[in-house]
Amino acid sequence: MKKYIKKILLIGNHGVGKTSLATRYVENKFSDAYLSTIGVNIMKKNLILNDQGNVAAVALMLWDVEGANKNQNVPLHYAKGCNAFIVVIDATRPQTAENLQQHLEYIHNFDVAIPFIIAINKSDLGSTVTLDEAAFQQKYSNCVGIVYTSAKEDKNVEELFTRITKRTIW
Numbered sequence: 659m660k661k662y663i664k665k666i667l668l669i670g671n672h673g674v675g676k677t678s679l680a681t682r683y684v685e686n687k688f689s690d691a692y693l694s695t696i697g698v699n700i701m702k703k704n705l706i707l708n709d710q711g712n713v714a715a716v717a718l719m720l721w722d723v724e725g726a727n728k729n730q731n732v733p734l735h736y737a738k739g740c741n742a743f744i745v746v747i748d749a750t751r752p753q754t755a756e757n758l759q760q761h762l763e764y765i766h767n768f769d770v771a772i773p774f775i776i777a778i779n780k781s782d783l784g785s786t787v788t789l790d791e792a793a794f795q796q797k798y799s800n801c802v803g804i805v806y807t808s809a810k811e812d813k814n815v816e817e818l819f820t821r822i823t824k825r826t827i828w
């Protein structure tokens with residue numbers, strides 16, 4: 659079996675659920691309390707991926723980065739050696755989707771071709787944010803997809819992380 663080490667950055671505005679998604683995926687836990695991340699929090703998970711008869715062992719490093727609201731920047735050196743990005747939006751706060759362009763610019767400044775996926779999180783609360791996946795993928799060929807997630811109810815969390823990780827391998 660082939661072995662890989664992959665680094666994925668989670669970025670987005672403050673309070674959209676980056677830490678909650680990573681914690682749900684790595685530890686299968688969720689908390690309603692909000693403890694804002696300072697700097698970056700690195701989580702690790704070992705996983706086995708299967709795709710059309712191919713099998714891979716992945717040591718995944720998730721860099722859960724402090725939120726960056728409008729005109730705030732994530733330090734570019736955090737992305738060093740990064741293989742993919744997850745951009746998180748809050749389904750209940752359209753403002754967090756308006757900042758999407760800023761987060762995409764960050765990704766493009768790092769590498770125009772690197773894969774990224776968008777998570778519209780807190781979908782358990784209903785969604786006032788809608789994004790056209792097809793239009794998006796037409797505009798950005800490196801957009802792997804748009805997934806409605808809930809860290810709270812564990813909806814599409816596994817799907818989110820495995821879909822983007824697979825794209826870094828196959």
Ligand SMILES: Nc1nc2c(ncn2[C@@H]2O[C@H](COP(=O)(O)OP(=O)(O)OP(=O)(O)O)[C@@H](O)[C@H]2O)c(=O)[nH]1
Binds near residue numbers: 676807
């Ligand atoms: N209802 C609901 N609440 C959520 C969900 N995900 C996160 N939250 C809540 O939203 C708040 C912020 O979550 P965090 O995971 O800390 O957000 P973050 O993006 O890491 O925030 P920063 O570290 O400040 O950038 C917390 O109170 C969480 O409990 C979700 O899927 N559904």
Ligand SMILES: [Mg+2]
Binds near residue numbers: 677724
């Ligand atoms: Mg956080």
